[in-house]
Amino acid sequence: MGEFELIRRFFASAACATGGEGIALGIGDDCALLQLPPFDQLAVSTDSLVAGVHFPLDADPYLLGQRALAVSVSDLAAMGAAPVAFTLALTLPEARADWLEAFANGLCAMARGCGIGLVGGDTTRGPLSLTLTVFGRVPAGQALTRAGARPGDLLCVGGSLGDGAGALPLVLGERQDNSAQAQYLLQRYWAPQPQLDLGQALRGLATAALDISDGLLADCGHIARASKVALLVDAARVPLSAALEGLFSREFALNCALAGGDDYRLAFTLPADALASIQADWPEVAVIGRVEAGQGVHLLDASGAELQPPALGYQHFGSQGD
Secondary structure (H helix, E strand, O other), X not given: OOHHHHHHHHHHOOHHHOOOOOEEEOEOEOOOEEOOOOOEXXXXXXXXXXXXXXXXXXXXXXXXXXXXXXXXXXXXXXOOOEEEEEEEEEEEOOOOHHHHHHHHHHHHHHHHHHOOEEEEEEEEEOOOEEEEEEEEEEEOOOOOOOOOOOXXXXXXXXXXXXXXXXXXXXXXXXXXXXXXXXXXXXHHXXXXXXXXXXHHHOXXXXXXXXXXOOOHHHHHXXXXXXXXXXXXXXXXXXXXXHHHHHHOOHHHHHHHHHHHOOOOOEEEEEOHXXXXXXXXXXXXXXEEEXXXXXXXXXXXXXXXXXXXXXXXXXXXXXXXXX
């Protein structure tokens, strides 16, 4: 199967490549054309996923297609952007029709759920890897960023944490479990749901935001540095799912939430008087700490004493804590 036949058969004709709001021209020309409303800004993010690093070599292609797009779209949610389009650069060791069909179906299922269209990309031969670039739109001046948190703000997260990291032993085959709790964790890992609506609702309210991909403490460190403040995290208030606590010890579950990564929930800072309006529509939003003058991220116990945190999250280069 040649490159162009592969593109036509599995991607150009896919349901997620039929255009949509903001897409003036999709797959089939040298470039796609995106049409933004007046006074909107374009939000752009790129993620690369490599077999053996970000996902197992034998990963189910349907689940991989879902996950690859979800983790990329989550960056748009973190900026308060509405999704418009995405591109896919796919490197394959071989062109297997069954693998490509399942992957494209998973990709399109997540694209439909997120309201985003495939507008182009590239294919080449080599070790399996995926590079996705997502495009979103946000009213000028209203994008959420990591800078802007202020002393007195609340530190919040968009729901329970740790499920993605808790699923990893199941994904890697280190633990066998067919319980409903295990299935819940696997669903959270393979099909995380970008918090797009929450991100857009936080425009004009949140003072800083990001999505949790590398672990709560590590990612909160980005807000602390960009905003030049200290973030105080109350360990007892970090929300954990019943499934995670049902399968693992409280200590392991909490470490997954604090440092495991792969959550793709939003973490954000918010003035206290804005909390009620957000929780009215998103009751799963939890306050886990506060912003103070200072620097860094500090993990506290119920008495307010500082705890030694677990490793601060995944890094591709360098040792933990660099």
